[in-house]
Amino acid sequence: MTRVAAVDCGTNSIRLLVADADPATGELVDLDRRMTIVRLGQGVDRTGRLAPEALQRTFAACREYAGIIKEHGAERLRFVATSASRDAENRDEFVRGVLDILGVEPEVISGDQEAAFSFTGATKELAGGDHLPKPYLVVDIGGGSTEFVVGDDRVRAARSVDIGCVRMTERHLVRDGAVSDPPSAEQIAAMRADIEAALDLAEQTVPLREARTLVGLAGSVTTVSAIAQELPEYDSQAIHHSRVSHDRVREITEWLLRSTHAERAAVPSMHPGRVDVIGAGALVLLSIMERIGAQEVVVSEHDILDGIAWSVA
DSSP states (O other), X not given: OEEEEEEEEOSSEEEEEEEEEETTTTEEEEEEEEEEEOOTTTTHHHHSSOOHHXXXXXXXXXXXXXXXXXXXXXXEEEEEEOHHHHHOTTHHHHHHHHHHHHSSOOEEOOHHHHHHHHHHHHHTTGGGOSXXXXXXXXXXXXXXXXXXXXXXXXXXXXXXXXXXXXXXXXXXXXXXXXXXXXXXXXHHHHHHHHHHHHHHHHHTTSOGGGOSEEEEESHHHHHHHHHHTTOSSOOHHHHTTOEEEHHHHHHHHHHHHHSOHHXXXXXXXXXXXXXXXXXXXXXXXXXXXXXXXXXXXXEOSOSHHHHHHHHHO
């Protein structure tokens, strides 16, 4: 066993996994897994820069994670940064801050690298069984981008497109500095058109419709599963490898897009940081399912974070 730490810093959240990894058996034993909503990508789509307050929130989370990593005595650490820090003009400021706090330089990876990590993390467990037909389509709906990966035992094709839940919300659902409550039919239609155009782009590289099992990752998908199961609180064990039908995803998406902020915030399994962006994330998931004709999505709590951990192990 090798004790490793992995940090995934995305557009909406930063996450930590400390685990014991055994490459010989494919076993990854969690010691600590946590997530903090920091909204690093706040305003990046509009300004092209990381906001000072977003950087401060992210650095505060890094300081907390540094203590946890030290407490567990992790031998190796890898810090991966995704969409928001790829896009920002002032990303050097972000890199310096992380290096000062954690002692490692964040790797601002490409969308293709991001996709490969997501695929490994999501499918390493599934590959041991034969109950889910291959090839898999792994879809990681993040804050700034969505990654599409088709593969069986390895990645066959991957593409990252800019239709994350935060980016879609800021681009289409914000009026006069506030998220519409609820959005208008015109706003939803414009967002849907943007998503469909991005799916066209993804299909130029990734044979989406060849997939026989759709695997969905990240907070938008796991939250939809929690709502579908009517969980009294967020429960990772109940969510991991749950299945949500297309009809149920459609019902939930339609409700999220016509609900108010207060109604969404009252959902017991809803993280406060997702209340304003979950409608957009759910619409991305629904659009993907309709594009490929998927009757259900298999939800995974294991994703890019687990892929990063395996890469360092």
